[in-house]
Amino acid sequence: MRSLRFALVAASLIAGVANASPADPKNGAEYTTLSAPQPVQATGKKVEVIEFFAYHCPACNAFEPALNQWVKKQGDNIVMRRIHLPFQGPADPEAHLFLTLEAMGKLEEFHHKVFRAVHVERKKLSTDDAIIAWATSNGLDKAKFMEAWNSFGVTTKLRRLQQVSAAYKVSSTPTIVIDGKYVLSPATVAESNKIQDMGQLMQATSQVMDALVAKAAKTK
Incomplete structure (x- = not known):
């Protein structure tokens, strides 16, 4: 890759x-x-x-x-x-997680935890279901997480990521x-x-x- x-x-x-x-x-x-x-x-x-x-x-x-x-x-x-x-396209699960944490004001607290989960704990956070399960098992309120995950602001930013990365080449x-x-x-x-x-x-x-x-x- x-x-x-x-x-x-x-x-x-x-x-x-x-x-x-x-x-x-x-x-x-x-x-x-x-x-x-x-x-x-x-x-x-x-x-x-x-x-x-x-x-x-x-x-x-x-x-x-x-x-x-x-x-x-x-x-x-x-x-x-x-x-x-967005390596996986306009619905990239990892990018979706990042934008959701950002929208919740939890990015500073959880950003390093995601890296640790993937690279130290070897968690497979490559699907929506795996990410949602990980987030709720690590102390995030599921209802609030899903509200942010499905919000208009987050989904709009997610869809635009490919356009943004293309603009910066x-x-x-x-x-x-x-x-x-x-x-x-x-x-x-x-x-x-x-x-x-x-x-x-x-x-x-x-x-x-x-x-x-x-x-x-x-x-x-």
């Missing part, structure tokens, strides 16, 4: 001298620029950062701790958003979009800098994101 791309690249690349510094990323190498920048939700001097991810994606699970640390470090400089890529995870136009991933950073160590890759990716946030902030 393409969502595993960065992990496979990082493991298979032969160590060598970096082609460019992650602190000075190059367009077309560590990142690309969308030909049609997308509207941002951030206001004022803040820079919007979007992570396209998927709960079943091992690379996303590996990236999550480093991303959370980076978000904390950036603080008020950014507005962070997450979008679940995102087809793999994890992918980061900064200021609606700069697109990067750990895979692009690994390929451009010939990094094979996972710790170094996380640090280098954070440096690229730092540089692009700073670049975007200059135009605010």
Whole structure:
């Protein structure tokens, strides 16, 4: 699956001298620029950062701790958003779960629990029934969960996810979009800098994101 791309690249690349510094990323190498920048939700001097991810994606699970640390470090400089890529189409169950938790105001509490369920506890959360059973067995009120799950707002957002991902030209995870136009991933950073160590890759990716946030902030 393409969502595993960065992990496979990082493991298979032969160590060598970096082609460019992650602190000075190059367009077309560590990142690309969308030909049609997308509207941002951030206001004022803040820079919007979007992570396209998927709960079943091992690379996303590996990236999550480093991303959370980076978000904390950036603080008020950014507005962070997450979008679940709908790998299973317009009714993707995992994306449906993410949007439901978001609508319930439970995302902060349950986001890491979903990753743990899939990647540590090896739960198969790939169908609606499995997800609903997991959610209610983990303390969420079933009536409230189903109300949000079936709500107009959640189902509308779910149907639009494929259109949204197409607008950003995102087809793999994890992918980061900064200021609606700069697109990067750990895979692009690994390929451009010939990094094979996972710790170094996380640090280098954070440096690229730092540089692009700073670049975007200059135009605010």
